[in-house]
Amino acid sequence: MDVIPAEILRIHSHLTKEIAEMSPTGDGILFKTEEYAGRLAKLKSEMERREMDTLLISEPSNICYLTGYEAYSFYVFQIMIVHRDVSEPIWIGRSMDAVSVRRMTYLSDDSIRPYTDDYVQSSEKDPVDFVVAELKEICPTLKAIGVETGSFYYTARIHNRLLESLPANRFLDAELLINWMRIRKSAAEVAILREAGQISNAIIADAVEAVQAGIRECDLTSVIYRRMIAGTPEYGGVYPSSAPYVLTGSRTGEPHAPWSDRTIDHDTPVNIETSGCRRRYHAPISRTVYLGSPPESYLRLADAVTEGIEAALEAVRPGVTCGEVAQIWGKTIARHGFHKDSRIGYSIGIGFPPTWGERTASLRESDRTMLEPGMAFHMMPGLWLDDIGIVLTQSFVVNEFGREDLTTFPRQLVIK
Template identity: 30%
Template sequence: MHLLSLQKTLPATSYASLTDALPMLRAVKDAAELELLAAAGAAADATFEEIRKVPFGGRRESEVAADLAGLLRRFGHSQVDFTIVASGPNGANPHHEIGERVIERGDMVVLDFGGLKDGYGSDTSRTVHVGEPTDEERRVHDLVREAQEAGFRAVRPGVACQEVDRAARKVIADAGYGEYFIHRTGHGIGVTTHEPPYMIEGEQQPLVPGMCFSVEPGVYLPGRFGVRIEDIVTVTEDGGRRLNDTTRDLVIVD
């Protein structure tokens, strides 16, 4: 009723659905928003640097997850949205929730954690190993790190979102693990930890400077282990910039 009245009164005006317009308005961040996202990313980096010092072996996933939540808050997060600790075979489920499995020596452990700091989101994944990894575990981790770097290098203005997904996925597929990369490469982040744009096959939205999103390839071997490495990336005028940048090497924990 209101729209028809506006159209009658102002016939030269045009209207768009907010449902369609809002995602792109949110997707492109200004300089102040980028600073807040970078600060959230730095807090997540600090969280990882501290969590790698705590004991893992012999403790439940839920206990390490509680440590993660406490560290995020210590470093300035007002809201913790998720603290995934996926050990051993649980790491093969990319959406594993906090569990009571006791982490064992020899486990690969996927950590995925984030929340809101000063109203803007963080989202980081790193994979650690309890004790010395096997040659295969190192090889898979190196492969995922290479895929994450390939996805990051694909970021530049004008490139379709799906090209970031394709770049990361090609590295994993070429190594023979393509069937074990079972989720999209990334999602947008801002005032919520998941929002447009999405780095997934079929998404032809061009990248625009100021967009922020995750690049998070993974390999998930059923019944055995998983590996995921995730950074938040923003599009610049000539490429991409990571908003969190703690080590992507395989970290050995106790």
């Protein structure tokens, strides 16, 4: 078998990246290199302020934010290294995924450092050892190392192994460092969020049309999945960070239970929560459909939620805090005799399983985060009352004048 010369492979890799960058579809590098450069410069400035020379990034959303990399490779060990004095981030991951890094990102070949497959889920070789060796080779200094201690993907085992391997180094908590950078979206990011919102509109419209007495919950969910992936004629969709929630009847009092194969009855509410996803950006949406004639008590519940979300949305504008928005919701539904303990929303943007939330600002009374243009939220003021519930939500971006809604499906109880 002939061996392909290294120079031909290098040229092929370069041409593949050029083609990907020119692609107008959902392929290739998402944003201009200048945008990624600005994000990296801002990160390095914050690292300097914290006296941190090295940062180990494990959260896929943050890796995507810095480079555009969005492949499903995070189920095995994956780390990105950022050093203050190294020009590019360094991706470390499974060897078979390196080709995706080359296609999706601006990273040069020297910044892509894959480990061999015998490290994968091995009892004999630890990929943390590979990372430690790379750190010693790549980093001009290695004094203070930041790690994302709260990331779903940074385990206690990884941390302990790093401490054992680098006992002379200082480790700093960099939890949510990049997440808080991500909270203010650029114009290019908002454009992608709008595309995700159009997919969300199409999903909920299909679900509302399909739901009827006699259909199984799983069959309704399949309608949601089809549109979720097909997207719109303009924008194809991909898998979101969370499975959709389809809950009916007495189970509408449960916010996060899975759908089942039970048949949906007449004279019952159906709660649907889902999201369109475009290049890992999400615009979640939830609606309740009532099949039949709702009792007066349920209509009062729907009226309270509708009035509450409209009042809270009306308060959204730069300079207002997340807590002040939540307080308006709480006071509004209190006039109807209802109370909600949990938050009514959270920051959104890039998302990988298990969540499309950014894990930063929340729309809750105790949160003093001030709204700024470019922040995106899913306002999710659902009410779950033991054996009954209703969901009515709105994803939006804060702008200079107030907000821009990312979805346009009517904010009201659907009676069918």
